Amino acid sequence: GENVEQHPSTLSVQEGDSAVIKCTYSDSASNYFPWYKQELGKRPQLIIDIRSNVGEKKDQRIAVTLNKTAKHFSLHITETQPEDSAVYFCAAIKGAQKLVFGQGTRLTINP
Amino acid sequence: KAGVTQTPRYLIKTRGQQVTLSCSPISGHRSVSWYQQTPGQGLQFLFEYFSETQRNKGNFPGRFSGRQFSNSRSEMNVSTLELGDSALYLCASSITGSSYNSPLHFGNGTRLTVT
Numbered sequence: 001g002e003n004v005e006q007h008p009s010t011l012s013v014q015e016g017d018s019a020v021i022k023c024t025y026s027d028s029a030s031n032y033f034p035w036y037k038q039e040l041g042k043r044p045q046l047i048i049d050i051r052s053n054v055g056e057k058k059d060q061r062i063a064v065t066l067n068k069t070a071k072h073f074s075l076h077i078t079e080t081q082p083e084d085s086a087v088y089f090c091a092a093i094k095g096a097q098k099l100v101f102g103q104g105t106r107l108t109i110n111p
Numbered sequence: 112k113a114g115v116t117q118t119p120r121y122l123i124k125t126r127g128q129q130v131t132l133s134c135s136p137i138s139g140h141r142s143v144s145w146y147q148q149t150p151g152q153g154l155q156f157l158f159e160y161f162s163e164t165q166r167n168k169g170n171f172p173g174r175f176s177g178r179q180f181s182n183s184r185s186e187m188n189v190s191t192l193e194l195g196d197s198a199l200y201l202c203a204s205s206i207t208g209s210s211y212n213s214p215l216h217f218g219n220g221t222r223l224t225v226t
Binding site for chain 1 (some may be wrong): 144146152153154155158159167168169172201211212213214215216217218219220
């Protein structure tokens with residue numbers, strides 16, 4: 001998506017290892033950073049989000065970190081499991097009231 | 112509580128035709144936004160509606176339009192279809208008055224194929 005760069009586009013990890021996906025945004029006014037997971041053939045679903053007043057947020061095996069100075073935020077998945085295989089999208093605000101998505105990362109967990 | 116409902120699930124149209132897609136948000140959600148999803152471009156924002164008013168619009172040609180009714184249901188219309196309009200069209204609703212800073216609840220989408 002425009003102005004939200006997401007890397008890598010594909011990621012393959014062994015089951016039990018950690019996965020990290022990084023997004024960079026351009027609008028310094030962005031204050032809300034959600035992550036969505038889309039399993040094959042299904043709708044995107046919010047898995048975690050963070051607001052600019054905190055630097056890190058955790059929910060069981062997933063966490064998001066935010067570096068406002070560098071304008072990047074990352075999704076961390078620990079102890080990966082087969083059901084973590086999906087496409088993950090980050091998003092950030094661009095301009096006036098518009099949410100822009102990254103291009104997505106296809107995560108594959110190898111047994 | 113029922114989720115976001117989009118109809119139809121699948122559509123096949125011919126170039127030059129027009130199409131209307133429908134979205135019913137979660138009960139109580141007043142903000143509805145639309146996205147186009149393609150393998151090459153990811154999720155692209157089309158527009159957002161709140162209280163029957165378009166609040167924001169993405170970078171799509173005027174052939175793409177929408178509206179929202181008093182019951183928050185929304186429709187999206189694409190006129191003079193082109194092959195490049197083939198995509199999954201996703202609708203999302205949010206409980207707050209904005210889609211850009213609160214969780215989005217997506218529907219299953221309408222897959223449009225233009226031949």
